[in-house]
Amino acid sequence: MLRKIHSLPGLIAALLIVLLGITGAVLSVDPAIDRLGTSIPAHLSVAELAGRVVAHYPGAEQIQRTPSGGIIVYYHSDSGAGADRVDPQRGSRIEPYVPSAFSRWTKQLHRSLLLDTTGRAATGITAIVMLVLCVSGLLLLVKRVGGWRQVAGPLRGNRSQRWHAEVGRIAIAGLLLSALTGTYMSAATFSLVSDGTQDEPDFPAATSGGPPAPVARLPALVATDLADLRELVLPDPSDSAAVYTLRTVQGDGYVDQSTGKLLVFRAHSGVRDTYELIYKLHTGEGLWWLGLLLGLCALGAVWLAATGAIVWWQRQRAKPKIAGNSPAQSAETLILVGSENNSTWGFARVLHDALRKAGHKVHTAPMNQAPFQRSPARLVFILTATYGDGEAPSSANQFRAQLAQRAPDPATKFAVLAFGDRQFTKFCQFGKDVDAALAAHGCQRLLELTTINRQSSQEFARWGVAVGPLLGLELELEHTPAHPKTFPLYLRERIDYGIEESEPTVVLRFDAGAGQPAGLFQRHRLPHFEAGDLVGIIPPGSPMPRFYSLASGSRNGVLEICVRKQPHGVCSTYLHGLQTGERIDAFIQPNPQFRPASGKAPVILIGAGTGIGPLAGFIRNNTGKYPMYLYWGGRNPESDFLYEPELKNYLADRRLTQLHTAFSRVHNGVHVQTRLTEDADNMRKLIENGGQVLVCGSSAMASSVRMALDEILAPIHLSVLTLKTNGRYREDVF
């Protein structure tokens, strides 16, 4: 619902938001330019200024002070009427005052789209839409990150989602201010609220009628500071009944031209002061720095409209399209889906199709629409993502409450397939909660809960292999989530390890094929990537990409991965068989969470086996020589000390501060977690100094490391969970 409130009005008003954003940003520069060309004298009275101006302009009719402090004189002379910007110190001309036609046009476009009343109404409605977008966007952001406390924390999601949320949270205050003030000003334009400008003072009933005194000596003007002046309208000297009209920040009045007394004065009402404050806060007039900030936020609105449209389109593309969905009333099997960004639906569709092909009558629906009461189905598959910080995704946020009221028949068998990301502290938490809730209602598990990390096609296929026999079927579940366009890579170099241990591991270095003939629009250039990102490689004969952590960044000129040959592994066997010069097809999947934080705090890198790849990449790119400590576990130093020569060079040139290795297949062999425990004092010191931990390797190794570190950190009242919550513990686990 919240998402609909955010995306629908956003999409409808997107073009107007873009237009108002651009024109608002252009206009925001005016106050700063105006302020730049203005010198503001301290403690000058209106009388002094007017005296100086009149000396240079005997035909002066009006003196105006702009919100930025500039002084404009409107006058008539023998050559006609004119307006000049004047120097307040001398009263002499600086330059003719010619308001910019472009600026006026932009203002009209911003206020009324050059369409008069209809346009004003449209911009007013856009301001209200902006208000709705700001509030709903903020609530969505809070939901996304898992609570108000995490609002400033790291953002997750694909690139467009992250950019949308990142710019949104930076610009929200400015956009909210612009939207609120814009809405109020529109309401004032249509007299829905008062702006207080109608409260004019009454013209004085009588004046002294005496001869005009020099303006510089009129007491009411001597008593008015120039900083308070808005406008002084000078009287016609030939009319003895005429008066000065004085408009100031505090109010408006009339001054006798002979006695200089304030004949009438009417202070501005609270309504008027409020309107003027709102006007100032919207335009930045008189607050040039605020104007510039609001201008940047207005550009942010343009960016948000563009990225918001992309995010919406991506979500539409991934929307569920389930063919042959049996009615719930006749279905034998239910597939219930919990999803936020729709990718889980792709997996659900593959399961649906496979079961249908095997003759099952399947009904697939969002978890919030679980038809337990309407359906005779006694087999339920739950495929659900986790969102926020361990919470339900939007299509499942009512599920547990509904379960309490309308639970499935206890004879129902169920299996939960939980989608998540190991980078989160609460990995697949919602799936785990649902699994426990169904069991608590007496339903039987068909299979233990299975987790799928980062939409892994392989893990999904393995789950199919496990589920199939329980249903008396052979379930071949092949699903490849949409991936970016691939690019060719050519093997430039390979370094083989582990042959003696019969555990072949190879470091492969690819380039973009500088020596290959280029097509018309082809460039032999690697796309941008960083060490720690993932490369998806599509082996021949399988549409499923396999992901490998990158050991280099594109700035290193090569794409480097470290691959261990897996028994029966389709892709690892393919990669191990590659000869230099051969081509593969690949794409990059950014993994921005897995990077060393910039700065001087120590970085503790922990890995085993091929997990050294991205860690070696981080050290290679540590050109600032910040403290980096590597703890790495291998099998045998003779055969599989991966990156040995490079690591020695990094130690020598201080890109690496300390290297701790652990080998398991030697006399008294140990694993990497043992090294950590041996070095516990050092480890505690590094963490107390703000250290960050990056772990890469198998999930078994990562879990042993977590246990060892929890023990090491207990005396200083810290834990892996606390470090994870603070973004100081990151894992890349396979």
Ligand SMILES: Cc1cc2nc3c(=O)[nH]c(=O)nc-3n(C[C@H](O)[C@H](O)[C@H](O)COP(=O)(O)O)c2cc1C
């Ligand atoms: C903002 C955000 C928050 C997430 N929070 C969690 C989480 O707390 N635990 C977890 O295991 N996965 C989390 N994930 C990962 C998703 O569950 C995972 O990417 C899932 O495959 C997305 O499925 P969907 O596209 O159907 O929503 C989060 C993803 C995003 C974008």
